[in-house]
Amino acid sequence: MATQAADLSSGHRWTVSPTPHEVITDYFTKNPDARFEHPDPYDVSRSDIYAEHRWQPIFAELRAKGPLHRVEKSPYGPYWSVVQHKAVQHVESLPELFSSSWQHGGITILDRPEPEDGQEAFELPMFIAMDRPQHTGQRRTVAPAFTPTEMKRLEDSIRQRTGEVLEGLPHGTQFDWVQSVSIELTTQMLAILFDFPWEDRHLLTFWSDWAGDTELAGIRDLDGTRRGILYEMAAYFQQLWQQRAQLGEAPDLISMMIHSPAMNKMSPQEFMGNLVLLIVGGNDTTRNTMSGIIHAFDRFPDQRKLFEEKPDLIPNAVQECIRFQTPLKHMRRTASEDTELFGKHIKKGDKVILWYNSANRDEQVFDDADRLDIERENARRHLAFGYGIHRCVGARLAELQLRILLEEIHARRLRVEVTGEVERVRANFVEGFRKLEVTLSKF
Numbered sequence: 474m475a476t477q478a479a480d481l482s483s484g485h486r487w488t489v490s491p492t493p494h495e496v497i498t499d500y501f502t503k504n505p506d507a508r509f510e511h512p513d514p515y516d517v518s519r520s521d522i523y524a525e526h527r528w529q530p531i532f533a534e535l536r537a538k539g540p541l542h543r544v545e546k547s548p549y550g551p552y553w554s555v556v557q558h559k560a561v562q563h564v565e566s567l568p569e570l571f572s573s574s575w576q577h578g579g580i581t582i583l584d585r586p587e588p589e590d591g592q593e594a595f596e597l598p599m600f601i602a603m604d605r606p607q608h609t610g611q612r613r614t615v616a617p618a619f620t621p622t623e624m625k626r627l628e629d630s631i632r633q634r635t636g637e638v639l640e641g642l643p644h645g646t647q648f649d650w651v652q653s654v655s656i657e658l659t660t661q662m663l664a665i666l667f668d669f670p671w672e673d674r675h676l677l678t679f680w681s682d683w684a685g686d687t688e689l690a691g692i693r694d695l696d697g698t699r700r701g702i703l704y705e706m707a708a709y710f711q712q713l714w715q716q717r718a719q720l721g722e723a724p725d726l727i728s729m730m731i732h733s734p735a736m737n738k739m740s741p742q743e744f745m746g747n748l749v750l751l752i753v754g755g756n757d758t759t760r761n762t763m764s765g766i767i768h769a770f771d772r773f774p775d776q777r778k779l780f781e782e783k784p785d786l787i788p789n790a791v792q793e794c795i796r797f798q799t800p801l802k803h804m805r806r807t808a809s810e811d812t813e814l815f816g817k818h819i820k821k822g823d824k825v826i827l828w829y830n831s832a833n834r835d836e837q838v839f840d841d842a843d844r845l846d847i848e849r850e851n852a853r854r855h856l857a858f859g860y861g862i863h864r865c866v867g868a869r870l871a872e873l874q875l876r877i878l879l880e881e882i883h884a885r886r887l888r889v890e891v892t893g894e895v896e897r898v899r900a901n902f903v904e905g906f907r908k909l910e911v912t913l914s915k916f
């Protein structure tokens with residue numbers, strides 16, 4: 474049964490279910506043989522190693538062998554894995570040679586689906602998947618929303634909302650932290666950033682889940698369902714866009730984009746694509762770090778104790794938790810010409826995967842890297858936000874939200890313990906939690 478969200482203006486009801494997870498689970502129940510085969514033991518595109526949280530020793534072995542590895546056979550075709558910290562930075566600093574462009578294949582290990590015969594391709598061009606010079610111009614339309622001054626402006630409302638969510642939580646009774654805190658806070662944040670109709674804010678999460686789920690996009694049978702939901706989203710934003718265009722300049726992201734000088738050079742599809750990028754970019758990532766912090770503190774109770782005793786450590790704890798969680802495991806680049814990389818021959822068109830999860834556990838850079846250490850001196854060197862010209866534009870906002878969450882937990886002397894089921898996301902792109910059952914007490 475579809476859950477209904479409120480109207481934007483008239484008549485149409487916007488639905489917020491089923492979730493992609495429900496649809497995928499149903500699909501594999503009906504098609505048990507459809508799961509991918511992974512004959513190569515070093516094929517780290519397999520999602521079971523992430524769902525079962527046993528990816529660390531595989532990457533440690535790869536790092537010990539060298540910076541770059543080739544996998545010949547995988548469900549995503551042949552690809553190169555870049556697994557060391559320095560090597561990831563090196564590839565990211567050569568954006569002309571290693572392209573992000575969606576026309577070359579985009580930014581995930583999964584190629585964009587080819588349209589079926591007679592069907593129109595549904596493209597959402599985003600600047601994360603563009604090369605210079607287009608990337609530079611389009612990034613400029615949104616960058617002013619993430620300056621330190623803008624962050625100061627947003628801080629009070631983020632703190633107020635965070636406080637309200639924490640105040641509403643039950644004490645002594647088990648509940649799901651993912652639903653009640655991580656999803657709620659990130660959804661509210663996006664609604665504030667876009668000045669999105671508050672009563673419809675859960676649509677942002679719903680669309681983001683459908684737009685950003687790379688596993689789902691790999692199942693051709695489900696492409697139609699996904700496309701239908703994204704068309705609905707496009708229709709909603711079109712109405713919002715028309716409203717904002719009439720209202721003149723305002724500090725929300727949609728108005729900023731509409732009234733930016735670079736907007737004249739953007740097609741309606743690019744405008745839509747960049748909106749989706751901001752929704753998806755700011756959603757799963759921050760959400761999963763909010764869950765990851767709680768899970769990591771529970772696994773390392775000495776670190777939780779340190780946080781409780783020394784709140785001055787919070788800014789560094791945020792960096793360390795982002796390193797430890799690494800909510801996006803990879804970005805993909807495509808070689809734009811034949812080249813040599815770390816002594817190996819790369820052909821034009823080859824897929825090169827930058828594994829941030831591995832870079833952030835690189836023993837050459839981080840001591841005892843599989844351990845959470847909120848006093849770690851070089852936690853800031855993590856590559857969870859990427860590196861170079863595409864480095865995350867929303868990094869400051871993510872850090873602000875996470876810092877405020879920890880400060881407000883501390884101010885209320887809340888201890889959050891994992892007391893029930895923990896379910897991880899089954900994916901090779903997003904690292905996160907579907908469920909994290911916890912109980913609150915006071916320290």
Ligand code: HEM
Binds near residue numbers: 565601612752795
């Ligand atoms: C790009 C991670 C939060 C918007 C990226 C990239 C990564 C990333 C890995 C690609 C970098 C590269 O290719 O070198 C994260 C993480 C976050 C987070 C780990 C939270 C902990 C956010 C937020 C927003 C956002 C809150 C906005 C609301 C974007 C955008 C890009 C981007 C627009 C494209 C930048 C470009 O191509 O120039 N992010 N992100 N992200 N992120 Fe984030």
